[in-house]
Amino acid sequence: MSWLSDHLFGVPKPREAAAIGLASPTVDEAPAPTPDNPVVVAAATTAPASGEIQNYTVTTSNTLASDEPNAYETREVAAEWQVPVRGKLHKIEFEHGTTSGRRILWIDEKEIFRRDWMFKLVGDDVFELDELRCVLRVDPAPGFKYKYSLFVDGKPLDQFKQRQAKALRIWEATINETNYRVVLEKDTLNIFLNGTLREEEGEFMDNGTETKWEEDGNVFILSARNSGNKHDGLLHQLTINGAEIQSSNITE
Known part of the structure; x- marks a missing residue:
């Protein structure tokens, strides 16, 4: 009866499902981004x-x-x-x-x-x-x-720090529970205080220059003097309120 009805009324018989071994693999697509599941930036x-x-x-x-x-x-x-x-x-x-x-x-x-x-x-x-x-x-x-x-x-961190140590001079001090970090770029003569570039210009003095500015009522003076030795070049010194500050080691 089924064979007869199929051929009389033109109703095609459905094909059997493909063999499991030949089925196409399915791929789970990544979910669309939502406010609760933002897109990862990387x-x-x-x-x-x-x-x-x-x-x-x-x-x-x-x-x-x-x-x-x-x-x-x-x-x-x-x-x-x-x-x-x-x-x-x-x-x-x-x-x-x-x-x-x-x-x-x-x-x-x-x-x-x-x-x-x-x-x-x-x-x-x-x-x-x-x-x-x-x-x-x-x-x-x-x-x-x-x-x-x-x-x-492009360099391991230790090598990068060593390169920075040759290009920078750094001083750190704490005054009235406030930390100050002064950085001098030797090649550009730029001065940074706590990461902010200072705009002061140095004044020519005997045998060198001197740059002076104030911050929080404290007086900073950064001086550069000729060492008289070609190998040492310029000697830099920082004083805050008249007290000399020792430079820090950037490679530590």
């Missing part, structure tokens, strides 16, 4: 080949702040660095969830990027710090541990 720079470490590029100008109100207070830091750039000392902190794969980068207590459920626990993250390209590298270490390295402007 994006792969290139599609890595099989077995190749995946790189990510993150810029501070397009990052999203964490929705957690006390995220910074509850952070678990796996690695921390102090990076001197253009007269300011930046604190970089990195969270690395070795079970969840979560990665969070903090710069000066501000969340720069966050990624959850990373399948690869090792690899590079690329970001910018005051227009300098930085690379945070996670490598495997013996005993199911990880090694964290930071590269700034």
